Amino acid sequence: MMTVYETTLGPAFFGILVATGLYGAMGLQTLYYYQHNENDLLIFKLLVGCLGVLETIRLSFLLHTLYGLFVLNFGNLGYLNYPPWSFVAAIILSNLVELIVRGVYAARIYVLYGRYGKLKRIALPAVILCLSLMVFISGAIYGAKRSKLHMIEEQGSIAKYLYISFSGAVVADFMSAISLCTVLFHSRTGIKRTDSILRILMAFSINTGLLTSFASTACFVTYTVWPVTFIYMGVLFSKSQLYVNSYFATLNARESFRQTYKTNSSHGPISVVLTSVNALHTMSMGSTAVTESALKGGTERAESIISSEGIEHGRPMAV
Numbered sequence: 509m510m511t512v513y514e515t516t517l518g519p520a521f522f523g524i525l526v527a528t529g530l531y532g533a534m535g536l537q538t539l540y541y542y543q544h545n546e547n548d549l550l551i552f553k554l555l556v557g558c559l560g561v562l563e564t565i566r567l568s569f570l571l572h573t574l575y576g577l578f579v580l581n582f583g584n585l586g587y588l589n590y591p592p593w594s595f596v597a598a599i600i601l602s603n604l605v606e607l608i609v610r611g612v613y614a615a616r617i618y619v620l621y622g623r624y625g626k627l628k629r630i631a632l633p634a635v636i637l638c639l640s641l642m643v644f645i646s647g648a649i650y651g652a653k654r655s656k657l658h659m660i661e662e663q664g665s666i667a668k669y670l671y672i673s674f675s676g677a678v679v680a681d682f683m684s685a686i687s688l689c690t691v692l693f694h695s696r697t698g699i700k701r702t703d704s705i706l707r708i709l710m711a712f713s714i715n716t717g718l719l720t721s722f723a724s725t726a727c728f729v730t731y732t733v734w735p736v737t738f739i740y741m742g743v744l745f746s747k748s749q750l751y752v753n754s755y756f757a758t759l760n761a762r763e764s765f766r767q768t769y770k771t772n773s774s775h776g777p778i779s780v781v782l783t784s785v786n787a788l789h790t791m792s793m794g795s796t797a798v799t800e801s802a803l804k805g806g807t808e809r810a811e812s813i814i815s816s817e818g819i820e821h822g823r824p825m826a827v
């Protein structure tokens with residue numbers, strides 16, 4: 509039988525510990541981004557900075573909560589029934605960060621589905637955005653109502669908001685991953701070099717979607733099984749950091765892909781290099797020339813998924 513401390517303070521401590529570690533990883537990724545992506549549009553540089561600032565504020569709120577639990581009210585179990593303002597603020601900020609990242613993924617899907625008709629192009633991002641708004645609103649309502657409760661056992665009266673938030677997050681993340689993989693799968697050209705990068709990007713999208721979906725599922729399951737404990741918070745405290753780190757990893761992976769596929773031939777650089785989407789040229793491989801038209805579909809979409817959400821150097825991506 510676990511003690512009260514093991515089911516409350518323990519998960520909260522480890523959750524904040526993991527969040528702190530992920531914050532360090534985010535800091536490194538942020539530094540790498542600004543050092544290697546000088547040509548990105550200003551809006552994306554501001555987005556990276558905004559997410560970094562929001563996560564910094566959120567972590568400071570979590571540390572304030574931790575200080576109240578372990579220092580100011582050490583040994584006072586009654587304090588657990590009265591969550592501090594910083595706890596509520598951290599939950600709201602976490603949902604806001606997730607809303608922003610999912611919105612960026614929805615915009616990416618909108619760009620990539622340009623050739624699939626207006627219905628799919630608009631419907632998929634719209635559903636993801638609606639789910640994301642539902643997650644944000646329900647999470648904010650939970651945080652506000654939780655601050656007014658005086659006993660942990662009373663959480664059952666507001667449990668529905670957490671269930672809506674967690675389940676909506678799982679569906680939205682799953683839809684994002686499947687949508688991205690679908691468009692990449694149908695962009696195959698039969699050319700080994702181009703298809704290999706598409707396979708890598710599919711695996712990247714699946715792993716990113718599964719990671720965030722797993723975190724939301726873990727929150728849902730732990731809260732369902734142990735509703736009057738803080739076990740679910742062990743995952744909740746670090747969930748938004750997973751979203752930010754996965755998004756930053758996507759941005760920073762672009763240059764790696766460009767360098768990997770940049771090669772020289774006797775006729776100059778091969779255009780499969782993921783540089784400017786409007787600079788596709790004929791690719792020479794020994795004595796065999798592969799024309800631009802044969803590469804355009806898969807290469808442009810490969811570039812779209814690893815570029816700044818379908819925009820490269822200020823020019824809209826043609827999909």
